[in-house]
Amino acid sequence: MPKRVSLFVTCVVDQLFPRAGMAMADVLERLGYQLDFPEAQTCCGQPAFNSGFWDQAREVAAHFLDVFEDAECIVVPSGSCTAMITHHFAGIMEADPALLARARRIESRVYEFSRFLTEVAGVEDVGARFPHTVTYHDSCHALRELKIKSGPRQLLSAVSGLTLKEMDAAEECCGFGGTFSVKFDEVSGAMARTKIESIHRTGAEYVVSIDSSCLMQLQGALSRAGSPVRALHLSEVLASR
Amino acid sequence: MNPIPEQKIHDTLANANLQLAIYDATARLMHKRRTALDNPLAADFEAWREQANRIKRHTIENLDHYLEQLEQNLVHNGGKVIWARDATEAADFILKLAKDNNALRLVKSKSMTTEEIDLNERLEHHRLDVVETDLGEYILQLAHQRPYHIVAPALHMTRYQVADIFTERLGVAREVVIEKQTMIARAKLREKFLTADIGITGANFLIADSGAVVVVENEGNARLSSSAPRIQIAVAGLEKLIPRAQDLAIFLKILGRSATGQPLTVYTSFLAGPRRAGEIDGPEQFYLVLVDNGRTRVLADRDKRQALYCIRCGACLNHCPVYRKIGGHNYPWVYSGPIGAILSPLFHGVTEDPWLPSASSLCGACGEVCPVKIEIPKILLELRNDVVKAKQREGSGKLERWAFRIWAFFMRHPKLYEMAGMAAPAILPEASGGAWIQSVALPLRIGPLARWLSQRDLPPPAARSFRQQWRERRRQA
Numbered sequence: 001m002p003k004r005v006s007l008f009v010t011c012v013v014d015q016l017f018p019r020a021g022m023a024m025a026d027v028l029e030r031l032g033y034q035l036d037f038p039e040a041q042t043c044c045g046q047p048a049f050n051s052g053f054w055d056q057a058r059e060v061a062a063h064f065l066d067v068f069e070d071a072e073c074i075v076v077p078s079g080s081c082t083a084m085i086t087h088h089f090a091g092i093m094e095a096d097p098a099l100l101a102r103a104r105r106i107e108s109r110v111y112e113f114s115r116f117l118t119e120v121a122g123v124e125d126v127g128a129r130f131p132h133t134v135t136y137h138d139s140c141h142a143l144r145e146l147k148i149k150s151g152p153r154q155l156l157s158a159v160s161g162l163t164l165k166e167m168d169a170a171e172e173c174c175g176f177g178g179t180f181s182v183k184f185d186e187v188s189g190a191m192a193r194t195k196i197e198s199i200h201r202t203g204a205e206y207v208v209s210i211d212s213s214c215l216m217q218l219q220g221a222l223s224r225a226g227s228p229v230r231a232l233h234l235s236e237v238l239a240s241r
Numbered sequence: 242m243n244p245i246p247e248q249k250i251h252d253t254l255a256n257a258n259l260q261l262a263i264y265d266a267t268a269r270l271m272h273k274r275r276t277a278l279d280n281p282l283a284a285d286f287e288a289w290r291e292q293a294n295r296i297k298r299h300t301i302e303n304l305d306h307y308l309e310q311l312e313q314n315l316v317h318n319g320g321k322v323i324w325a326r327d328a329t330e331a332a333d334f335i336l337k338l339a340k341d342n343n344a345l346r347l348v349k350s351k352s353m354t355t356e357e358i359d360l361n362e363r364l365e366h367h368r369l370d371v372v373e374t375d376l377g378e379y380i381l382q383l384a385h386q387r388p389y390h391i392v393a394p395a396l397h398m399t400r401y402q403v404a405d406i407f408t409e410r411l412g413v414a415r416e417v418v419i420e421k422q423t424m425i426a427r428a429k430l431r432e433k434f435l436t437a438d439i440g441i442t443g444a445n446f447l448i449a450d451s452g453a454v455v456v457v458e459n460e461g462n463a464r465l466s467s468s469a470p471r472i473q474i475a476v477a478g479l480e481k482l483i484p485r486a487q488d489l490a491i492f493l494k495i496l497g498r499s500a501t502g503q504p505l506t507v508y509t510s511f512l513a514g515p516r517r518a519g520e521i522d523g524p525e526q527f528y529l530v531l532v533d534n535g536r537t538r539v540l541a542d543r544d545k546r547q548a549l550y551c552i553r554c555g556a557c558l559n560h561c562p563v564y565r566k567i568g569g570h571n572y573p574w575v576y577s578g579p580i581g582a583i584l585s586p587l588f589h590g591v592t593e594d595p596w597l598p599s600a601s602s603l604c605g606a607c608g609e610v611c612p613v614k615i616e617i618p619k620i621l622l623e624l625r626n627d628v629v630k631a632k633q634r635e636g637s638g639k640l641e642r643w644a645f646r647i648w649a650f651f652m653r654h655p656k657l658y659e660m661a662g663m664a665a666p667a668i669l670p671e672a673s674g675g676a677w678i679q680s681v682a683l684p685l686r687i688g689p690l691a692r693w694l695s696q697r698d699l700p701p702p703a704a705r706s707f708r709q710q711w712r713e714r715r716r717q718a
């Protein structure tokens with residue numbers, strides 16, 4: 001088991017949701033990990049990759065490799081950024097064998113936060129307390145690319161005082177989709193509204209996810225609808241006491 | 242380069258009844274599929290998908306061989322194969338055949354391939370009476386509409402709308418009970434079946450080793466279309482091949498379940514040539530029109546030719562959150578949903594509708610349910626890259642290209658990245674209170690920011706980024 005963990009907090013958490021990143025750091029430190037935050041980190045390249053700009057995505061991905069090459073274990077508070085590194089770096093680096101080899105070497109050392117907790121640290125109960133009703137949103141890339149489904153639910157269920165209520169459309173997309181959210185704003189907005197109807201049907205006070213970009217979409221739509229429901233990153237729930 | 246059909250999409254989203262119809266119909270189909278897969282009989286479904294994918298891959302990689310074998314066996318059975326390079330060649334053959342045989346009336350069962358080549362319009366143009374006999378297709382033919390869905394063509398219509406169409410087009414009394422509507426259609430169609438000279442079907446599978454065409458359906462109209470008239474034509478895309486009769490079982494098992502949750506569709510017809518000596522029924526002449534219409538172009542694309550594995554089950558449409566919002570008529574071609582979003586650019590080139598591969602949140606639900614395991618999300622991503630390259634060649638899309646170049650430059654320079662981040666709160670004074678932002682001052686109300694705000698609130702940029710907070714935390718520690 002690694003003692004030392006490097007954080008890749010993602011650009012979205014760094015710039016918009018630092019609380020989720022700090023909460024992740026709190027949880028990991030309480031579990032006894034030494035944390036390292038390589039300051040040169042920025043983004044994984046996903047926005048460019050998903051928009052078809054693979055040259056630019058490759059440049060940014062190469063920067064990520066430069067920064068994290070020597071890290072023993074990298075923990076990321078995002079399913080889709082993790083999947084970008086572990087599932088898509090190789091695809092855009094095929095024409096550059098040296099870069100490809102570096103990408104291949106890093107894949108097995110990158111963990112989405114909840115997966116790190118359940119599968120590497122081997123914990124379910126992190127000692128959190130959160131006396132609220134919560135519903136869990138499966139973010140698409142975590143669910144379908146990383147196959148993360150039960151881990152976050154186990155972590156939530158172990159939180160003292162927390163009631164987990166499943167929504168009927170837990171696996172349905174929130175409608176974010178990166179640049180899709182602005183290129184097809186009306187469709188994206190309609191998808192978000194369908195999703196929040198499902199969230200509301202549970203009666204939960206919070207919707208929790210492991211991806212800040214989904215949470216941005218959901219909180220944006222909840223806030224626009226005047227809903228009292230709040231969107232929270234899993235780390236924020238697990239850091240509560 | 243066609244732009245995004247924003248107005249049409251807006252109208253679809255604004256039509257509450259239509260939204261409900263699409264959402265409910267797809268939800269029902271999803272539920273039926275789920276129930277069928279939860280049945281112990283389908284315990285091996287994942288293994289079936291794997292095997293179906295292997296068979297399709299093998300067939301597509303060896304298509305020339307199997308096409309030859311199919312033709313040999315079909316000719317041996319007394320049929321004829323017509324190779325149609327495109328829609329015109331396919332229609333021309335059928336027109337000539339009709340003329341040579343003094344045929345005036347054709348009955349048709351549901352076939353996406355004939356939709357693809359606009360067969361009805363082409364035949365009607367020459368004053369032939371072409372009648373769709375699948376109930377959904379019949380309704381759409383009366384309403385002059387294209388299919389909304391590859392399996393459930395009239396998925397978007399309510400029975401009240403059908404009642405109006407029947408009254409208007411057939412001159413019958415208004416009838417809103419679905420069973421009675423079916424009876425009306427049946428009576429009209431019976432007469433057409435009995436007086437038709439030519440029957441046209443599509444094909445779900447073409448079996449190379451037996452020279453047979455397989456058609457699956459639930460209404461029995463394909464069976465009638467292929468047995469009542471004296472001349473029979475099956476129109477099929479060349480990718481419908483499977484090597485052996487024994488391969489069929491697996492496809493029947495995955496197709497019905499994925500499409501409608503049925504372990505097997507009601508009718509499975511094997512059409513293998515005309516009536517032989519001593520047989521009491523069957524057509525006198527039998528033709529298979531094999532349509533290319535762009536398929537060999539797809540075949541040439543090593544990374545994306547897997548799109549040709551598609552068995553048109555419609556599951557990817559039902560599970561697609563975008564299809565479930567924009568419906569089937571906002572896609573540029575007859576194929577809608579995720580499979581349409583990859584087939585259209587693959588058949589016609591990415592520059593015709595460059596927006597299409599981007600009309601997806603990349604949620605991956607399509608790839609997850611596809612019974613032949615086509616990696617639709619991966620193909621969408623590759624197509625987006627193809628669009629970027631095509632635009633660069635043409636010198637268009639400069640704004641987005643430069644935006645990403647500048648973005649990448651900042652992302653490779655952490656100091657610049659951090660400075661840009663610190664500038665955000667200054668640009669967005671609305672953010673100072675820490676509450677979510679509902680609107681911004683006019684000069685900023687443009688581009689992506691305006692489009693974000695058109696639907697939802699914007700998170701306030703953090704007063705201090707993670708890295709700033711982290712430094713402080715380390716100093717204190």
Ligand code: SF4
Nearest residue numbers: 551552554555557611
């Ligand atoms: S792509 Fe797959 S899921 Fe979609 S219609 Fe074709 S076979 Fe069915």
